[in-house]
Amino acid sequence: MDIVLDLVRILIFPGLLFAVLLSLFLEWLDRKIYARMQNRVGPPLRQPLWDLFKLLAKEDIVPERADPFMFTVLPVLTLAAAATAMLYIPIWGPESAYPFWGDLLVIIFLLTVPTMVLFLAGWFSANPFGAVGSFRTVIQFLSYEVPLLLAVLTPAVLAGSWSISDIVRFQQTHPWAMAAQLAALGVGLLALQGKLERVPFDAPEAETEIVAGPITEYTGRRLALFRLSTDVQMLVGAALFSNIFLAGVVGPWYLAILLFLAKIIFLVGVLAALRAMVARIRIEQMRAFSWKYLVPIAVAQMAVIVLIKVGVGV
Amino acid sequence: MTKYNLPVGPQHPALKEPASFWFKVEGEVIVDVDIRLGYNHRGIEKACESRNYIQCLYLLERICGICSHAHTTAFAQGVEEILGLEIPARAKYIRVIIAELERIHSHLLWLGVAGHEIGFDTLFMYAWRDRETVLDILELISGNRVNYAMNTIGGVRRDIDQAKREQILGMLDPLAERVKFYTDLVTSEPTCLARLENVAPVPADKAVALGTVGPTARASGIKVDVRRDDPYAAYAEIPFEVITSERGDLLGRAIVRLGEIGESVKIIKYALQNLPEGPLTVKAPRKVAAGEAVSRVEAPRGEDIHYVRADGSDHPERVKVRAPTLANLFAVGESMKGAYVADIPIVIASIDPCFSCTDRMIELVQSRTGTSSVMTWEELREYGIRWYGHGHRS
């Protein structure tokens, strides 16, 4: 009954349902931390879920000049890509549902899909704000993608493997590895913030400038899918980082899942605090920041890792 | 580079009130801008001509929710000048106190909006939380958080007694502390600086030629302030500094406004401690002899000028209002050429625009349906159903 097990994995755990529920929890956490830092009360736990239901029930409008096919396909695609990535993330132990030698690269690729979808979404919605947002999405992508890749590459090089399971096992046997790649974690988190288009890197969908950027024209359930996809991307990003930078999880499965939750909560907390503490920077400032600071730091980190590898001989 | 038009407004998240900006954009750089106003015209100037002076006062108070006291002060001063009335000293001081509270309230509101426009919502939440202090003080004095209805022709309508004075003085110092914190924050936080420094500068000569007023002019190094240049109410007797900055950019405007809050706190303290005894009003006649007057007030956003013309009856023949935003708006449009699209919201916000003040005149007439301009809820509902039912959906 492999097919049943596959379906359960894809649709329920750790696939779609689990990813959606956990990401809604993370959205709540993000909003709550953000609100508390702003001296506000913040939303109740169920708010993201109600928001989702509300959007699903809202009127669904396709602009006359927009491409109806793309308008329908893109939101599904972005959520599907993000949720699929969850299948390759180890949650209850060092191994994911479908571990294989190159799963790290697959996750990076799957996380790229929503960004490309966002570009197309803006492009095909025939709206000037969408068009500006699309351009900015691409510029931002070109800015953070290199540091993100370098950051993710660092633990892979250290462990000498593209497999997340191998990286996790390596770090569990060599705990100092986590300290050696702290700079990569920092670069990675900033790049992730850029990927998720959150303050200070939210120029592609800056509300006060271009309304909502690429998703300006989206309403109702299509918008719900886009928002859900962003949440799931945040989950995937945090989950990936908890494995490749923070040594994943150990112990029996119930303790392991708790440990997993603790690590992603910590990472999302950092992301939420960052967005509460700064203003949005312009897109060309984002580009300059990325190439002036993130890339050199990531390259230096890589050099350090290579030296360690040669020196220690692991 | 691709050239395209980017509409901002009349409905846009960056605008808290409707106005329309059409930007010609090349890539991310603004080449030209066209401004259209009038979405908030309510026919106030025309309406004043058919109301008596006291009614006008209440109508003019509602030009704008934030600088309401500035407008009533300007109008009352104009009428008092035609009547030749000298209002009591205590009333003058109370007018100053309310005006300065209003300035703090407006500048803190601006700080929050500016924070929001550059995506710094935490600053927005903090600034508005601290603004509550001022609103509480205003409520304590007048019973209202906005539209205080303190002015009347010939004086003010409410007193500030000793107990209230003590209470207000105790609330001002923590506020001044917070403002120091915000000044530090805005002038040192890297992302704030990245968004404010050297953005859309207006050099001094341009600021004069374009007729800017208030904090916008002062941030370009022009030392102009109606309170000092053309003193009204009790300003001639109260010491204060005119804050200026030579920068001309958005950071300069933030520094000027934050500095002014500090000065306002000092003015209020001085006025509360030196509040003269005496009556609050002098009796003003209902009818005003023929005459005309020009009255100027330093509203939070700059010079607010009223022209009042009386014809001997109990209602004015002409009331003209020029709110500071109209004077500053043209300059902001000009300064935006060459700036980035991302700067649009904060550059517009940097003059603290108030489109309710700027627009005020046209009477709203339902030209399409013709008949009634007030709809019942049922009518509105049916209108909505008709509108959506007849091919307006794509």
Next chain:
Amino acid sequence: MCGQEQQRSDLARRDILAELCARFPGEVGEAAAPRPGRAWATVSREVLRPVTEFLLGCGPGAYLSTITAVDTGEEFQAIYHFWVAGTELNLRVRLDRREPAVPSIMDLHPGANFYEREIHDLMGIEVTGRGKLERLAVPDDWPEGHYPLRKDWPGLPGGESA
């Protein structure tokens, strides 16, 4: 002139009205200074531009506060409110109801742009010498020839109004 020393009115308050009368003998009527800091004068529209030029050159930071359009019933008036050297000088230009027009001063003072458009939109005073007056305050579909601040404005056709 402006710019170097921008302290608009740290200068002592000058008797700008006397200077104006001396500079334009016979052109300035109804000169009055009801109180310090206020002055009134009437000029014809023919000398409006030279007078404007003179006033703006009178002190650093002299500027036009606004233009008020008044309908007295018999005539129109355009009142130019200048802030010059510590005085609000209100310069009145009387206009014939049949042909209300003033020359533009936008080239002398760019800040006059919106005020000129405003008096045209609302009082129907033509402003000559600056090309087409784009609408500023009234909507695009506002009918031609309707100037709401005029005393004899009947209201819009089909609307209930003044």
